[in-house]
Amino acid sequence: MSDVVLLLITGLGLGALYFLVAAGLSLIWGLMRVLNFAHGAFFTVGAYAGWTASTALPSASPWLSWSISLVAGIAAGGVFATLTEVVLIRPLYARPVGQVLVTVGVSLCALALVEGTYGNDPKQILLPDALTGTTTILGAAITNARLLVIFAAALVLVLLLLFLSRTRYGLIVRAGVENRAMVEALGIDVQRAFTLVFAIGGMAAGLGGVLAGAYYGTIDPSRGTSMLIFAFIVTVIGGLGSIGGSAVAAVLVGVLQQFLNFYAAAGVGDFAVVALLAVVLLVRPGGIAGSAPT
Amino acid sequence: MSEAERPPVLRTAGLGLRIGAVPIVDDVSLAVREGEFLVVIGPNGAGKTTLFNLLSGLTPATSGSVTFAGRDVTRAAPYQRARLGLGRTFQTSSIFAGLSTRENARIAAQAHLGGSADVLRSASAARVPLERAEAALETVGLAHRAEVPAGALSHGEKRKLDLALVLCTEPRVVLLDEPTAGMAVEDIPELVAVIQRIHRDGHATVLMVEHRMDLVMGLADRMAVMHHGTLLAVDTPDRIVANETVQSAYLGDPL
Amino acid sequence: MRGRTLLIAAAVLALLVALPWIGVPIPGLFERSLDAPGTLNVLALCFVFGTLALSYDLLFGYVGLLSFGHALYFANGAYVFAIALTRWHVGLPAALALTALAAFLLPLALGAICLRMRDIPFAMVTLAFAEAGSILVMQNPLGLTGGEEGLALSADALPAALVGVPNTHNLYWIALALLIVAYAVARRAVDSPAGHVWQAIRENERRVAVLGLNPYGFKLGAFVLSAMIAAAAGVVYVLLQGGANPQITTSGFTLALLVMVVLGGVGTLWGAVLGGIVYEYLDFRLVALANAPVLQAFPAVVRIPLSEPLFLLGLLFIVLVLFVPGGFGGLVRRRAPAAP
Structure with a gap:
């Protein structure tokens, strides 16, 4: 029993990280039809910005230090994403493939710079004692950091849903995902919504980067790439453009992966996730939330 | 009847x-x-x-x-x-912009006549589809534009090419x-x-x-x-x- | 014009074939003379990547299919060949036959699923499958792939003429032959009726369908052909490197392929070949630049970016995408519009 609870919560935590990356990817795809390969780089840059901030500003309180890294990660992800959209994606609106290619270039450059600056070896993350401690749930000792990751992702999900349903820009984004041509025809400035979606997606990914540091205890330059790939899978399974679908798919993927990696063999879970993707595509090409193929 | x-x-x-x-x-x-x-x-x-x-x-x-x-x-x-x-055209011209006008028609003719899946011979080697394509372009009055990339045709010419593709598939x-x-x-x-x-x-x-x-x-x-x-x-x-x-x-x- | 192009091609070819006998050093371009095994090895690798880029261009440039999983099919050829030789000891002919079979079946099965999607979802799904392949190789199932260590070919599994530094010129010729044959096959395919349908699909898939052709079948055919050429390149890669390594299964490797093709110009075949060759050469030379003593004198802000080949290549890539959409090939064509 305690194994099951442990795996379930670890899987939920992993799903939470996937969701933080997938949410932005899905919105960016839904609104702009851009496959953003740089999203993994937003995650990585967020993680390293957090680490740099907390080591450069040593503070007496570990909580304060970690909070600084959280803010720095979110800010770095957001700024990086906004710059990417404004400087590189915007000039290429007439060339959708060019947009994808440019994000590939951004991803290559950013990763190379991170590797050059920080090296390939993992960096330890210093966490407040409260986060490295454990809480016992139904007989399973769960690291508090993992619970925090789940809580943070749930909060982001709620905030995103509120943003989409309650704010003017949220409504524009949602309408744009449904029918971009119509929104443009109504004379609404979709441009600003594009930038906003990138900024939000980048902030979520940056937050994901810092939280992944808490979840794993270390950060390294290559994690962003594997996060990105699983986040892609999550967005396709969840239905491209749907935040709710992404959340459901993220949990499904994270939990499935953990259980199979534990009960079958390491790697089987990762493999099964790809198989799940293939099955979903064969049975329901639009993903969980979609009805028609895109 | x-x-x-x-x-x-x-x-x-x-x-x-x-x-x-x-x-x-x-x-x-x-x-x-x-x-x-x-x-x-x-x-x-x-x-x-x-x-x-x-x-x-x-x-x-x-x-x-x-x-x-x-x-x-x-x-x-x-x-x-x-x-x-069952052939059709679209409300906006629907052609292969990057290929020549003749090649547009030839692909349509070959789609109808068969042999499209051949990967071994040169496309220009099959005479019949080519002749069919030439004839269709002649009919719609585009024979003199055969070499031009279809994307460079005028709007009216594109509409004619649309019909030529239909002609080719009989x-x-x-x-x-x-x-x-x-x-x-x-x-x-x-x-x-x-x-x-x-x-x-x-x-x-x-x-x-x-x-x-x-x-x-x-x-x-x-x-x-x-x-x-x-x-x-x-x-x-x-x-x-x-x-x-x-x-x-x-x-x-x-x- | 056409005659002159052929003449130039023949001259370049003759020069490349004769290269192992030409002992001239080209300072600046190569550290050693042209006939040195080190130089020949670099050139042969360049040809392998030229072939791989060519196979990718067949898919992306001619059918318009943006795959993010092409590395999988290169790795497919490399690993099946290496495993058949070193783990199963089946001998060279049987290993080649097995590799050919795998090179055909894997893309057929996976392509059949991936091609149910179009455009970007297609790209994502190819990426997911390639990632599964990468995970598989890393997990070292049944001790076959060697996991992170890679899989070294045992020398006794191969004919003596293909082993050892003094025989590098033989491998060089094999790589050159690979490139020439792959180019001829791809050229024939894109000029065939089916090749023209591929281009029509790239331009307007819906119209192809209402003309009575099934786009799915044509796309699958191109997918398999392209993957088979990639697998052949994988086999020669294994011979050159003396084994397979998991780096060739990663998504980063596919992205590098994309950079090669865009570098050289999409949809020309020869542009992609050039892109692959230039990329591999730059990658090799930029590593040398990273270790150059002169670089150590610069402050970190300058030194770190300059010592990361991937950063420089990525930057070059972004600049090309933004300002030179046609790549090198496009530059040449713009200057001489009559060129084929």
Whole structure:
């Protein structure tokens, strides 16, 4: 029993990280039809910005230090994403493939710079004692950091849903995902919504980067790439453009992966996730939330 | 055999498309006779293009059936319907912009004649499709533009190439979605002449969406009127013009 | 014009074939003379990547299919060949036959699923499958792939003429032959009726369908052909490197391929070949730049970016995408519009 609870919560935590990356990817795809390969780089840059901030500003309180890294990660992800959209994606609106290619270039450059600056070896993350401690749930000792990751992702999900349903820009984004041509025809400035979606997606990914540091205890330059790939899978399974679908798919993927990696063999879970993707595509090409193929 | 007794080559029964709860095309039952020229009219948003998409299979129907050349093709893919002899054009020119005008027509001819899947020979080695393509370009008056990339043709020329591709595949039934849309008035007679050739010399049954009533009256054997996704009336042009329901649909429902 | 192009091609070819006998040093371009095994090895690798880029261009440039999983099919050829030789000891002919079979079946099965999607969803799904392949190789199932360590070929599994530094010129010729044959096959395919349908699909898939051709079948055919050429390149890669390594399974490797093709110009074949060759050469030379003593004198802000080949290549890539959409090939064509 305690194994099951442990795996379930670890899987939920992993799903939470996937969701933080997938949410932005899905919105960016839904609104702009851009496959953003740089999203993994937003995650990585967020993680390293957090680490740099907390080591450069040593503070007496570990909580304060970690909070600084959280803010720095979110800010770095957001700024990086906004710059990417404004400087590189915007000039290429007439060339959708060019947009994808440019994000590939951004991803290559950013990763190379991170590797050059920080090296390939993992960096330890210093966490407040409260986060490295454990809480016992139904007989399973769960690291508090993992619970925090789940809580943070749930909060982001709620905030995103509120943003989409309650704010003017949220409504524009949602309408744009449904029918971009119509929104443009109504004379609404979709441009600003594009930038906003990138900024939000980048902030979520940056937050994901810092939280992944808490979840794993270390950060390294290559994690962003594997996060990105699983986040892609999550967005396709969840239905491209749907935040709710992404959340459901993220949990499904994270939990499935953990259980199979534990009960079958390491790697089987990762493999099964790809198989799940293939099955979903064969049975329901639009993903969980979609009805028609895109 | 009189017109009315000829068996229908294309028939729909209760054909419909719903997106969510919204009916886009609703319960359309239409029988198109072999060899006739049927013009589909109706206000914008009446569902004419969607009907064509349902007929050609680009959009799967959510209700009803389509029978073509004696077969139920409701579930058939677009390419399967095309192979049975159902050709079509689109509201906006739909050509292969990066390829030469001749190559556009050659691909269409080869699609019809067979041998498209050959990877071993050179495409220019097969004479028959090439001759068919040249002849089709000659017919639409584009022979002198054969070398030009199709994307560089003028708007009117692209519309002609659209028809040349249809010519190359010798369809039994052809769906023409506003073939004169956006064309300069002086170019229209030439295009209409090509359409008539497809109809008479090619013995093709033609379904055409068209807004210009002056044009339609001289061409159509029958007219079908669509309104809010439903089929309002199907009749000869004279009787359609006199039909009160049709008049109120157009006049009482400003565009 | 056409005659002159052929003449130039023949001259370049003759020069490349004769290269192992030409002992001239080209300072600046190569550290050693042209006939040195080190130089020949670099050139042979360049040819392998030229072939791989060519196979990718077949898919992306001619059919318009943006795959993010092409590395999988290169790795497919490399690993099946290496495993058949070193783990199963089946001998060279049987290993080649097995590799050919796998090179055909894997893309057929995966392509059949991936091609149910279009455009970007297609790209994502190819990426997911390639990632599964990468995970598989890393997990070292049944001790077959060697996991992170990679899989070294045992020398006794191969004919003596293909082993050892003094025989590098033989491998060089094999790589050159690979490139020439692959180019001829791809050229024939894109000029064939099916090849023209591929280009029509790239331009307007819907119209192809209403003309009576099934785009799915044509796309699958191109997918398999392209993957088979990639697998052949994988086999020669294994011979050159003396084994397979997991780096060739990663998504980063596919992205590098994309950079090669865009570098050289999409949809020309020879542009992609050039892109692959230039990329591999730059990658090799930029590593040398990273270790150059002169670089150590610069402050970190300058030194770090300059010492990361991937950063420089990525930057070059972004600049090309933004300002030179046609790549090198496009530059040449713009200057001489009559060129084929």
